Amino acid sequence: MQTISAxxxxxxxAISALTFPAGSLEGLYSxxxxxxxCGGKRLRPVLCLMACEAFSGSCxxxxxxxxxxxxxxxxxxxxxxxxxxxxxxRGRPSVMAEYGVNAAILSGDTMLTLATQLTMKVDDKHLxxxxxxxxxxxxxxxEGQQLDVDFEQRDDVTIPExxxxxxxxxxxxxxxxxxxxxxxxxxxxxxxxALYKFAEELGIAxxxxxxxxxxxxxxxxxxxxxxxxxxxxxxxxxxxxLHSDFRQQTLEALQLTEAQQKxxxxxxxxxxAGIRETAQRAIEQHSQLAIxxxxxxxxxxxxxxQAFADLCENLINRSK
Amino acid sequence: MQTISAxxxxxxxAISALTFPAGSLEGLYSxxxxxxxCGGKRLRPVLCLMACEAFSGSCxxxxxxxxxxxxxxxxxxxxxxxxxxxxxxRGRPSVMAEYGVNAAILSGDTMLTLATQLTMKVDDKHLxxxxxxxxxxxxxxxEGQQLDVDFEQRDDVTIPExxxxxxxxxxxxxxxxxxxxxxxxxxxxxxxxALYKFAEELGIAxxxxxxxxxxxxxxxxxxxxxxxxxxxxxxxxxxxxLHSDFRQQTLEALQLTEAQQKxxxxxxxxxxAGIRETAQRAIEQHSQLAIxxxxxxxxxxxxxxQAFADLCENLINRSK
Numbered sequence: 001m002q003t004i005s006a007x008x009x010x011x012x013x014a015i016s017a018l019t020f021p022a023g024s025l026e027g028l029y030s031x032x033x034x035x036x037x038c039g040g041k042r043l044r045p046v047l048c049l050m051a052c053e054a055f056s057g058s059c060x061x062x063x064x065x066x067x068x069x070x071x072x073x074x075x076x077x078x079x080x081x082x083x084x085x086x087x088x089x090r091g092r093p094s095v096m097a098e099y100g101v102n103a104a105i106l107s108g109d110t111m112l113t114l115a116t117q118l119t120m121k122v123d124d125k126h127l128x129x130x131x132x133x134x135x136x137x138x139x140x141x142x143e144g145q146q147l148d149v150d151f152e153q154r155d156d157v158t159i160p161e162x163x164x165x166x167x168x169x170x171x172x173x174x175x176x177x178x179x180x181x182x183x184x185x186x187x188x189x190x191x192x193x194a195l196y197k198f199a200e201e202l203g204i205a206x207x208x209x210x211x212x213x214x215x216x217x218x219x220x221x222x223x224x225x226x227x228x229x230x231x232x233x234x235x236x237x238x239x240x241x242l243h244s245d246f247r248q249q250t251l252e253a254l255q256l257t258e259a260q261q262k263x264x265x266x267x268x269x270x271x272x273a274g275i276r277e278t279a280q281r282a283i284e285q286h287s288q289l290a291i292x293x294x295x296x297x298x299x300x301x302x303x304x305x306q307a308f309a310d311l312c313e314n315l316i317n318r319s320k
Numbered sequence: 321m322q323t324i325s326a327x328x329x330x331x332x333x334a335i336s337a338l339t340f341p342a343g344s345l346e347g348l349y350s351x352x353x354x355x356x357x358c359g360g361k362r363l364r365p366v367l368c369l370m371a372c373e374a375f376s377g378s379c380x381x382x383x384x385x386x387x388x389x390x391x392x393x394x395x396x397x398x399x400x401x402x403x404x405x406x407x408x409x410r411g412r413p414s415v416m417a418e419y420g421v422n423a424a425i426l427s428g429d430t431m432l433t434l435a436t437q438l439t440m441k442v443d444d445k446h447l448x449x450x451x452x453x454x455x456x457x458x459x460x461x462x463e464g465q466q467l468d469v470d471f472e473q474r475d476d477v478t479i480p481e482x483x484x485x486x487x488x489x490x491x492x493x494x495x496x497x498x499x500x501x502x503x504x505x506x507x508x509x510x511x512x513x514a515l516y517k518f519a520e521e522l523g524i525a526x527x528x529x530x531x532x533x534x535x536x537x538x539x540x541x542x543x544x545x546x547x548x549x550x551x552x553x554x555x556x557x558x559x560x561x562l563h564s565d566f567r568q569q570t571l572e573a574l575q576l577t578e579a580q581q582k583x584x585x586x587x588x589x590x591x592x593a594g595i596r597e598t599a600q601r602a603i604e605q606h607s608q609l610a611i612x613x614x615x616x617x618x619x620x621x622x623x624x625x626q627a628f629a630d631l632c633e634n635l636i637n638r639s640k
Contacts, residue, residue, distance in 0.1 A: 021463075025467075082422075083425060083426065105402060106403065109399060109429075110459065110462045112429065112433075116455055120455070131451075135433050138433040139437075142348060142430045143341075143345055146348040
């Protein structure tokens with residue numbers, strides 16, 4: 001197995017090698033290049049490459065499928081940013097801010113079809129299985145986004161509802177990445193499904209960690225600290241506070257209009273109510289479920305189990 | 321072969337039979353039902369069913385693929401309406417107007433993936449060929465939409481550029497519909513390609529007819545007469561006038577601010593410059609190219625050639 005940064009470099013190189021028609025269609029394709037070049041963790045394609053290599057000794061065959069999932073993920077970001085009116089993304093203007101709403105919509109659509117084309121670059125024997133998983137996952141991601149939007153209008157969202165939403169919005173795409181890489185790598189159905197389960201649980205831990213870093217992260221996380229609090233975003237932390245004895249105080253703190261005061265007040269409640277620890281426990285629970293899912297898998301590469309476990313550790317212990 | 325309305329009824333029935341998750345995901349799926357139920361000509365799926373039946377004696381096998389192209393077409397309408405800020409569609413509020421911009425975006429995305437799922441419901445032996453054509457066509461449609469958007473900002477668009485734009489934005493999807501139906505029906509590659517050519521030329525004739533009806537159609541066309549003129553839309557008619565001796569007068573008429581005055585002035589120029597006849601000639605040229613493309617095809621159904629020719633006649637002679 002290779003290092004995370006080696007897999008990440010393979011993806012970045014493959015992205016650089018993508019070519020699009022220039023000239024009169026620049027308006028359609030420039031936003032795509034812009035969206036892809038800005039990096040990010042490349043977590044999904046890395047998972048896909050690792051999965052392929054773990055079962056076949058090489059990640060070569062999964063590169064196009066990995067690019068496909070990165071393309072898909074970035075398509076969802078373009079459209080999510082329009083829906084949320086988000087002007088910043090990964091420390092730069094979002095595609096919507098840089099190129100306009102219409103470009104973000106139409107270039108996003110194009111990315112979804114490009115992602116499908118990349119995903120289809122598998123052997124015929126894997127085509128239907130990989131594409132069925134890709135389409136099913138896409139539908140789940142839209143459903144997750146819909147639930148996320150609906151939750152904004154509700155003040156009675158439960159923790160299980162929240163977990164189901166982030167499973168759809170975030171985890172299933174990590175699950176798919178691992179599954180597709182495993183299929184292309186020649187894994188058995190049982191092993192591919194178990195690796196899906198690993199990545200799905202990892203995704204839930206990853207998202208709760210994301211919620212935690214919004215409040216307790218360092219300022220170079222790419223987003224200002226407390227952004228979720230300012231937006232009344234229903235995170236794992238906020239929902240935990242709303243379901244604790246501090247519900248009333250939390251609701252009052254959310255009414256504050258001055259930004260720093262509001263962040264300080266909500267954070268103080270989190271501290272008093274032990275929300276940080278609650279979230280930390282949830283992260284550990286889901287990462288343990290992830291690691292446990294690895295137990296039954298017969299990898300062909302000896303270091304594979306450890307590599308996935310290390311990836312999990314890195315993600316839940318990250319500081320940004 | 322069956323009548324157009326029989327094929328159309330098969331599609332409407334299949335659309336009614338589609339089921340979506342209700343309950344908490346109604347926000348995602350209601351706009352899809354709304355978009356599909358409102359009808360329209362069903363031209364694309366009808367072409368698809370006809371093509372399948374023409375080569376196999378039954379349209380049964382093409383129903384899912386036909387639904388897929390109708391789903392795809394409606395997805396593009398949802399997003400186009402957002403990009404154009406169109407509040408009306410087929411005489412009713414557009415999805416954007418009825419459910420909001422975010423719903424039009426996210427439900428549109430969902431429709432693209434649903435279209436892909438429907439399109440994949442073909443035998444394994446046809447899967448890659450149909451899906452490759454579907455994806456390539458989708459990319460062309462986005463490129464056509466981008467050119468259409470770009471043309472709004474330009475005053476030097478030529479007729480060949482316009483024809484290339486409508487080929488991408490409209491014709492290739494008709495071509496795909498015929499091709500996919502033909503493939504599923506067991507046509508040879510040469511016959512499927514020739515039927516693509518038929519539908520592609522038909523699509524160009526169809527779009528120029530659409531441009532013509534905006535000015536010379538009856539008021540129950542679904543859109544108010546002269547809408548394209550009011551929006552300075554670069555139609556075949558307007559571009560023909562701009563490339564005639566009446567260019568300067570046309571530019572001046574476009575400056576008029578009073579709606580009925582502007583429509584009357586531009587229409588008067590079209591009349592003087594013989595633009596109606598120019599457009600009519602172009603429609604006939606392209607419909608002849610379409611009919612000629614049928615010559616080389618070996619249909620298994622005796623009435624197929626005539627059925628396609630009749631479809632073409634109906635579309636170019638329609639009054640709304």
